[in-house]
Amino acid sequence: MILALVEHDEGTPEELSLEGVAMARELATAEGDSLEVVAVGDEADALGEALGEHGVEAVHCVAHDRLEGETYAPDAWAESVAQLADDCGATAITGPGTDRGRDVLARVGTKLDAPLATDCLGVEVADDGAYELRRNRWGGSLIEHARLEGNRKLLTAAEHEFSSEPAASAVEATVSAFEPDLEDDDLAVRVDRVEAGDEEGISLGEARVVVGGGRGVGSAADYDQLEELAELLGGTVGASRAAVNEGWRPHDDQVGQTGAKISPDIYIACGISGAVQHMVGCKGADSLLAINTDPEAAIIQKADWAVIGDLHEVVPALNDALREAD
Missing domain, CATH: 3.40.50.1220 (TPP-binding domain)
Structure with a gap:
């Protein structure tokens, strides 16, 4: 099973997360595997219909009373993803090309002792099961060709390199809650309040x-x-x-x-x-x-x-x- 980490805004998947899902979908297709996602935060259970259009078969919503609201605790997120990956037998975990996506997957890699490749531009599955990939290095001034090996592989997508458009065929995604076993140490570092900036008008990321x-x-x-x-x-x-x-x-x-x-x-x-x-x-x-x-x-x-x-x-x-x- 290929597991993709998805960030969302009250049940609406972020565009960069959909790009990460597209990379995961390519891997799932190449390996003949299922595509599932994990999401944290309020209203994650509303993601099913939107992600089904992108070929996602199952949505796992992390449910924990200390992760409600806008709380972001990187170790708690990583522990949740790692536990879910073990429970579901995920062979690969992908994330979006965001600061949070890279942060969480780096911590997941440490917890699972699994290799991580960030900023991937393209990935193919070799005959021996390794991933042959291209990725940005040195801020995008150099493109690296590399192999990612291991029983479980972690990847993040480079920004705007994979399409965020729906899959050719939609599926009906199941939605279920996943309750991780978290310790106090997992929440020692956390963001528990987000204040809006003074930005007005169209944001740079959305402007045409x-x-x-x-x-x-x-x-x-x-x-x-x-x-x-x-x-x-x-x-x-x-x-x-x-x-x-x-x-x-x-x-x-x-x-x-x-x-x-x-x-x-x-x-x-x-x-x-x-x-x-x-x-x-x-x-x-x-x-x-x-x-x-x-x-x-x-x-x-x-x-x-x-x-x-x-x-x-x-x-x-x-x-x-x-x-x-x-």
Whole structure:
């Protein structure tokens, strides 16, 4: 059996978790195995119908009074997954490409003495049962080809590398409660309160259009023209690390290895040089338009389209054209 860890928002599976389920589904199909998921949190029992559309045959809802509400206790989550894997005989456990997914599976690997491969781009099952995989290394600047061996294997999916679309054939997923045996030590570290940030509008992770600004924007005030362009296109604004370090934009706006990973329909990069760390964050974009005065900038080589010019002239012209076309 292939077991997938799923994060959810009050019974609605998160997109990155569905990507992890897609990777698990590929493994289950290749091995002729069943696909089941484990979920923690309130209303996990509402996941059955949605996950059945993704080929999931069973949903195991972790039920424990000390994990109710928004409590996140990484060791308790890991202990729950490990106990369930033993009870169900899971041969592989997958997780989403999120901080929490990587955190939990790393702890599960320690508890089960099982190998873990993170940020997987693709996985195939070899004749001897090992997994042959490709995965991101060095922030995505290098792709590693590796073998994952062991009686039980753990993997997390790289962000936006697997489709979150439903399976070709839906199934009716069963839903059952799983009550783990937890000790006080399992809950010694926990998040028991989440406070909403002051972010407004469309988030970077959900935006279909992202307008990014780098050091070439020049100042915090000059982001007004990028804000206008994003608004006209129904998108949101991002920033490079350099712009964040200058204090022009908050860290929540940062796109890159140490910021957000985005996958919009189009990313418009204004005054951004295209450092490797930044490209890691925007490589999921379907299309990239770069606006830069330097024709030799690294981002120009990666772009689908490029405008060689001053963004302070190009962006206002774009804004004027969009307003006239509206």
